[in-house]
Amino acid sequence: MLIPSALITGFGLGSMYGLLALGFYVTYAVSNTVNFAQGSTMMLGAVLTFTFGVTLAWPIWAAVIISLAACALWGVVVERIAVRPFVARGSGSWLMATVALGIVLENVVLFTFGKDPRGMPANWLTTDGFFLAGIKIQPLQLLIPLAGLSIAIALHVVSTRTRYGKALLAVVQNSDAARLMGINVTVAVMAAFAASGLFAGIAGILIAPLFTISSTMGTLFGIKAFAVAILGGISNPWGVVVAGLIYGLAEALITALLGSTYTQIVTFSLVILALTLWPHGLFGHAAVKKV
Amino acid sequence: MPPLCILRGMRRRLIFAAASVALAIGLGGHGARAAEPIVIGHVAALSGASAQSGEAITRGLTIAIDEINARGGLLGGRKIELIQRDDESSPPKGLIAARELIFKEKVAAFFGGIDSPVSLAIVPIANKEKVPFMGVWAAATPITRNGADPNYVFRVSAVDALVDVKLLDYANKKRGATKAGLMLINNPWGESNEKGLVAADKENSAVEIVGIEKFESSDVDMVPQLTRLKEAGADTIILVVNTPPGAQMMKSRERMGWNVPVVSHWGISGGRFPELAGPTAGDAHFVQTYSFFGEQGPAGKRLIDALKSKYPEIKGPEDIFAPIGTANAYDAMHLLALGIEKAGSTDGDAIRAALEDLGPYEGLIKTYDKPFSKDNHDALGPADYIMVRYEGDKIVPVE
Numbered sequence: 073m074l075i076p077s078a079l080i081t082g083f084g085l086g087s088m089y090g091l092l093a094l095g096f097y098v099t100y101a102v103s104n105t106v107n108f109a110q111g112s113t114m115m116l117g118a119v120l121t122f123t124f125g126v127t128l129a130w131p132i133w134a135a136v137i138i139s140l141a142a143c144a145l146w147g148v149v150v151e152r153i154a155v156r157p158f159v160a161r162g163s164g165s166w167l168m169a170t171v172a173l174g175i176v177l178e179n180v181v182l183f184t185f186g187k188d189p190r191g192m193p194a195n196w197l198t199t200d201g202f203f204l205a206g207i208k209i210q211p212l213q214l215l216i217p218l219a220g221l222s223i224a225i226a227l228h229v230v231s232t233r234t235r236y237g238k239a240l241l242a243v244v245q246n247s248d249a250a251r252l253m254g255i256n257v258t259v260a261v262m263a264a265f266a267a268s269g270l271f272a273g274i275a276g277i278l279i280a281p282l283f284t285i286s287s288t289m290g291t292l293f294g295i296k297a298f299a300v301a302i303l304g305g306i307s308n309p310w311g312v313v314v315a316g317l318i319y320g321l322a323e324a325l326i327t328a329l330l331g332s333t334y335t336q337i338v339t340f341s342l343v344i345l346a347l348t349l350w351p352h353g354l355f356g357h358a359a360v361k362k363v
Numbered sequence: 364m365p366p367l368c369i370l371r372g373m374r375r376r377l378i379f380a381a382a383s384v385a386l387a388i389g390l391g392g393h394g395a396r397a398a399e400p401i402v403i404g405h406v407a408a409l410s411g412a413s414a415q416s417g418e419a420i421t422r423g424l425t426i427a428i429d430e431i432n433a434r435g436g437l438l439g440g441r442k443i444e445l446i447q448r449d450d451e452s453s454p455p456k457g458l459i460a461a462r463e464l465i466f467k468e469k470v471a472a473f474f475g476g477i478d479s480p481v482s483l484a485i486v487p488i489a490n491k492e493k494v495p496f497m498g499v500w501a502a503a504t505p506i507t508r509n510g511a512d513p514n515y516v517f518r519v520s521a522v523d524a525l526v527d528v529k530l531l532d533y534a535n536k537k538r539g540a541t542k543a544g545l546m547l548i549n550n551p552w553g554e555s556n557e558k559g560l561v562a563a564d565k566e567n568s569a570v571e572i573v574g575i576e577k578f579e580s581s582d583v584d585m586v587p588q589l590t591r592l593k594e595a596g597a598d599t600i601i602l603v604v605n606t607p608p609g610a611q612m613m614k615s616r617e618r619m620g621w622n623v624p625v626v627s628h629w630g631i632s633g634g635r636f637p638e639l640a641g642p643t644a645g646d647a648h649f650v651q652t653y654s655f656f657g658e659q660g661p662a663g664k665r666l667i668d669a670l671k672s673k674y675p676e677i678k679g680p681e682d683i684f685a686p687i688g689t690a691n692a693y694d695a696m697h698l699l700a701l702g703i704e705k706a707g708s709t710d711g712d713a714i715r716a717a718l719e720d721l722g723p724y725e726g727l728i729k730t731y732d733k734p735f736s737k738d739n740h741d742a743l744g745p746a747d748y749i750m751v752r753y754e755g756d757k758i759v760p761v762e
Contacts, residue, residue: 074590074594077586078586081584085583088583187411189607190638191639194641206620207586210618283611284639286607288581291581327591328591331576332549332577
């Protein structure tokens with residue numbers, strides 16, 4: 073009873089982390105930078121969908137599409153304001169700048185959306201379901217891993233089978249050479265950040281009905297997702313998704329077997345241990361710098 | 364030229380200001396003294412997530428003050444004036460606000476808000492400066508039981524240590540529990556109640572605590588913790604948490620299909636628990652000090668009428684949000700007024716001594732026999748706590 077229920081919980085949590093962590097992967101693969109405040113973009117997706125779909129009572133498909141578009145746009149804004157100016161100067165300050173922009177976003181939401189956490193109204197995605205090992209599995213809990221896997225497959229196919237994907241990966245290897253080959257580097261990086269914002273938005277919208285919606289809902293999620301991305305070796309979409317599942321399972325099993333007091337202590341210690349043993353992540357590989 | 368004009372203008376304004384001050388002092392020295400208001404302070408969360416609690420307390424204080432002033436005020440015609448400061452739920456900000464009320468506004472006494480950490484930060488300065496501080500919501504045990512002698516801190520609200528006794532007793536007697544599983548928020552409030560519940564358990568032979576689980580306010584899924592409690596044989600959950608994680612707990616419980624009774628501290632009474640927890644919100648029974656639903660005594664009828672006429676959005680008891688804030692504050696302000704009247708002055712030490720020696724008073728929550736004494740600065744005890752549940756968005760009594 074204890075173990076099966078922990079496995080189900082862990083799988084659900086893990087797919088959420090994996091889905092969010094894919095947003096780190098996609099920008100890192102193209103530009104070696106990430107939006108460190110990925111969690112706040114996830115929050116934006118959830119807050120906008122709630123505002124359009126529930127407060128303003130738009131049809132839910134319209135709320136979702138507009139929210140996702142806004143998240144993608146926000147990804148572009150992050151790249152333009154907090155990443156590009158610093159990378160152009162060869163500075164690593166984009167890391168701090170993206171964190172800062174995330175905090176700005178959280179506080180703007182705090183002012184406009186309010187501090188009062190809200191809940192998505194129940195619908196068939198959360199009320200239906202079937203029981204497995206005594207726990208109800210809601211359709212949404214299957215949709216989350218499905219979304220993660222679909223995005224991972226799509227990223228894999230795009231980056232290995234299409235010219236555009238190969239061009240994107242060329243950017244990270246040598247942006248000058250890529251530019252000389254006629255690849256528009258600026259657009260490529262912008263597209264990667266838009267995709268990253270989009271994935272975070274999808275994660276936010278899918279997680280919202282299972283969680284409470286507030287300006288701070290993404291903070292800890294974002295940190296865990298970053299740990300997952302690093303653990304999975306950030307340069308491999310499969311690795312990121314699988315690392316998410318491993319992290320979620322570890323969290324749930326530790327809570328179930330040792331008690332919740334130890335969950336954060338042991339999981340984050342395990343992350344450090346894993347990175348000490350495999351510095352490039354569980355599924356990553358050392359970057360070879362050709363000169 | 365223009366700078367000179369500005370200078371001249373400024374000088375004229377300064378002279379005018381100085382004259383007004385002189386006039387005011389002059390007047391103060393003569394007849395106006397009798398009408399000088401008695402200033403009462405209030406430090407609470409007036410913005411942010413707990414803003415509703417601050418507003419609820421404000422309403423209770425305001426109605427009581429209106430009643431007292433309509434009767435002609437205190438100490439031979441002096442009206443009460445309320446000055447409020449926002450602590451934004453932050454202890455340092457609360458402390459600054461308390462200092463401002465004591466030193467700048469020269470309050471005769473002041474009230475606190477919902478946050479125990481803020482009240483705990485204010486207690487030392489209230490005792491040091493000998494200004495009575497009246498708690499009307501925050502329940503942490505050491506707020507009133509702070510070891511100071513003389514103690515200037517009073518409370519008309521629940522006390523964690525006593526709530527914990529009540530929760531176990533209710534779980535056993537009304538919900539048939541013999542094996543309680545604790546689900547506690549992982550913060551100082553959860554910890555203080557862990558101590559209180561373990562202590563209450565030692566005194567209560569009918570119930571045994573079979574498991575203690577903690578969770579973070581950001582936790583999405585609490586199935587593992589609940590499964591541990593279920594495996595340990597828990598037949599009731601004792602819940603100490605505020606609304607959002609409390610709602611997550613209810614969702615996890617629902618997903619397990621575990622219809623175990625939930626007996627909760629009052630953290631889940633703020634915010635939008637029914638919206639966040641979904642259909643099982645009503646399964647949680649939680650503690651309050653007062654309910655505006657059901658048969659009301661004379662004070663209850665009077666207060667509801669006054670609230671309706673002062674705040675037009677209130678049509679009935681279901682519109683009185685955060686009801687305990689209003690109820691506790693209403694009684695506390697009346698008790699303080701009795702103390703000031705009995706003290707015959709606004710001197711802090713005299714008010715403290717008078718409060719400790721008040722006689723019977725027929726209030727809203729109950730008829731206080733002897734509200735406070737030297738050793739007991741809490742006007743309410745376990746017998747005054749009631750258990751309630753959500754029915755839709757309404758909070759209705761279950762006892």
